[in-house]
Amino acid sequence: MKFLTLLKKELRELLSLTTILTLIGSVVLLIAIGGVMDSAVEEAASSEGEIVICNKDDGAFSDAVIESLKTAGYEVKEVELTDGDYAPQLSDLEVESVVIIPETFSSSITDVLAGKLGEDGKIAPVDVEYVSKMTSLSAMSNVDAGSQMALSAIESAVKSVVYANKNMSLAEIELIEAPVNLIETTVVGEKQAEASSMLLSSYSMMTGMIVPIVIFVLIVYSSQMIMNAVSTEKIDKTLETLLTAPVSRLSVLMAKMVAATVVSALFAVAFMVGFNNMMGGMTDMVSGEIDSAVISELGLNMTTGAYVLLGLQMFMSLLITLAVSLILGALAKDAKSSQTLMMPIMGMAMVPYMLSMFVSINDMGPAKWIMYAIPYTHTFIAQENVIFGNMPLYFGGLIYQAILLVICMTIAVRLFMSDKLFTITFNFGEKKNKYAKKKSLFSK
């Protein structure tokens, strides 16, 4: 009954109205960002069918090319550009890009067909100009797949004219157009499937972004939460009152751990939902190009079992964070020093988080052992290990984390059971002041 009273108090402290509003606000914000990203993806997708062309050529070839584009299903918008100063004209026309067919287009094709050699003794290729506007540094804003596809379509149309003129059969033209039939097989762990590794890696990158973000946010948030809770209790001396009450010190400690775990788990679920919504549009765009059966065949999708293994890793990291934060919070002299004491945890989470986004930690050479020593690394690479079947590494990491957790919990329990809880404090701010004092005395 007393443990429940303590637990209820801890939960009430951690789940204050401000915390609940912050949680709801964060999820709403993430979903709203997801909505904006979805519409950007839709806009980019809708531009795929539209081509803006400025046809400066009077010849028959350009008309034929435009006609073939229309026949291929493109919505062709023809515009006029008066000179080479494109910026104001693109703004006036309200378009992001233009394919310019130059005046010499038809005559160039005629020259190619006639085999006319240029000054360098070679047949000159046909010029086509492409002007596009860069409006932002963000990836989504500069997506203009439509015009890029138009350029390939024009290239194919020109090739067809040239081949037809060379009296080649349709079969020959098709062969020359695609002389190599690429059969791409991608191997994932011990499984394999016919699929493009580039597309699969784009898909994995998109889906793999969510979990590390959630892990990072969770580590930082839970650490801050319990550190503040413990240091505030110590500074306000409410901890002294609790520890002289007829309850065991272990109950006080465990109530804090359990409450922080429950609240952190709640945050993990909320952030998972929020980030999934945020990234949903982007992931759909990439996964739309891949057969979902192939993803399942290769085991690149997260099955229930994979989620359980990932959740177990996240839970282990969370418990280590809480145990370490409990120790640091208990040793903090004031709120400022508790913030400073959080830096090592931030660093330990930041390094594997950043590295896992850009490189495969498992392929880092001897440096990987330093990374493996950081307990959070195993959680950041857990998804990769599960998907690629590196189960010895996954379980090795889990065992290592379990050992660290036992060590941290033992230290936390011993600290709470001993005098050190009241006799040892870390105060970086005070040290600085002492140093400043010494320095100022010295300068006199």
Added chain:
Amino acid sequence: MAKVLEVKELSKQYKKGVYAANKVSFDIEEGEIFALIGPNGAGKTTTIRMISTLLQATEGDAVVAGHSILTDPKGVRECITYLPDEAGAYKTMTGKQYLEFMAGIFANDKNTAKQYVQNATEMCGLGDRLSDKIGSYSRGMIRKLLLSRAVMSRPKLAILDEPTSGLDIINALEIRRMIKELAAKYGMSFLLSSHNMLEIEFVSDRVGIIAKGRLLELGRPNELKIKHNVGNLEEVFERVVKDNEISDLA
């Protein structure tokens, strides 16, 4: 009268050779208000923390209502309540929620907990303000709330470290009256600590003068004044400390 607390040569050594408390011995009887007086850093809080089971004694023992702090700290905690110096309370809770929470920790059943809350509510005199968040309370209000919490279970021994520290005269007087009333009415014993010797002269039955970790003098305020032929406890303290320094030098 029965002894509620027996402190036997209690010592605390933080560093080798440096004693925060050095062979401190005294007793407190049932219904008695005993005060440890001395300047800041004299060893009052260390002694109190050892008796409250927060710190482990290096040497000696203290027995609270038959429970030793060394062998039965849990039993000790069943008999005491402790109010630390300049303690705060959970600012996000209302006064009532705080009392209910603490009652839940001290009581073994719901009815007893209810009784404790009622005791504290009557004692603190905060009325409707108990429904407000503690964050909005003045220092005096927090101290009254904490003191009423410390005595709500009518413990055998209430340990109050600097009970009126930082309070204005009106609030300090109220708290002193509360302590005297509780001792007289319920037979509760109190162990107080203070560096305000005039306050202690008013409230306590017996005092112990402590300096540099050693208990130098023990007795009733009036007896000590007569013994040292001075007018108040501050002068007693001055005389005792000086005499002690002279004997140390000798």
